Amino acid sequence: MAKTIGLILTLLLLPSLVYGKSKSNFNFIAYGEYGLAQTAGFNQIPKGGSQESSSYRRPNFNELSIHHELYHTLGLSGEYKTWEIQYNHSAIHLNKNVMLNTALFSHGQPLPSDRLYHFNIALNKHQIQLKKHFSSLPKNNNFHFSLFSAIDWLGYHYHFYPLEATLPEAAPSSRREFINTTCSFGSEFQYQWHPYTSSAVYLSTSLPFFHLQIAEAKFIQRFHFFHPPISKFRPYIGISYLKTDLQDKQGLANHLRFSAKPYFFAGIAFLIS
Secondary structure, eight states, X not given: OHHHHHHHHHHHHHHHHTOOOOSSXXXXXXXXXXXXXXXXXXXXXXXXXXXXGOOTTOSBTTTTTOOEEEEEEEEEEEEETTEEEEEEEEEEEEEEEEEOSSOEEETTEEEOTTSEEEEEEEEEEEXXXXXXXXXXXXXXXXXXXXXXXXXXXXXXXXXXXEOOTTSOTTXXXXXXXXXXXXXXXXXXXXXXXXXXXXXXXXXXXXXXXXXXXXXXXXEEEEEOOOOOSSEEEEEEEEEEEEEEEEEOOSSSOOEEEEEEEEEEEEEEEEEEO
């Protein structure tokens, strides 16, 4: 399910990337991608906002030996004339078995430094986006751009537990899940270098008054190799910078910060006109 949702997220962002002229007023686009991200950040999750239940910016991804992770995205969109609506989902799962170098309080539980623990941090990002495509600039039919607004919501999951089977039942373990939302806006610029290749730059950021902040910049290279009369396959590759920062307002805040800088990805879009 997570992988399917992840592919949907890519499918939603790519429609903009694969935007092109068609004889039909309506296009349907589906896409999926896989990528490799160089990760950084931390996962501070206290319990009930207590100052004694967490350590600032811990556990961080470095001490959990989380450095490079695979992710996947899925997306679907419908395009009518110059308007497009899309849904996408990206899934990032950070899982490690690790022995901490320093003891830690996390989500109200004391984790000793001499015990092997499994950490599972899952980020499922969903987006519904409304996009407006604009005509080419005068005297340059190869350049296109679009503006969009979006609602994003992040499904967050945090779970840790000891791995040794001989530990007593009271061995520290815990789980935390919640959903947070934000609104964002952005733009995309595309240039058609050749009938079979085009490049796009995508920029987006969240509005500043939400607890959840997501900023992203992408460069995407698309290849238009296949042009059958009904459908079009469009493979693409790209590089991106993504930062997700979630911080609430309780006494000691839940604070998640995840950065992928950079992440490299490849995918394919399927367009039906």
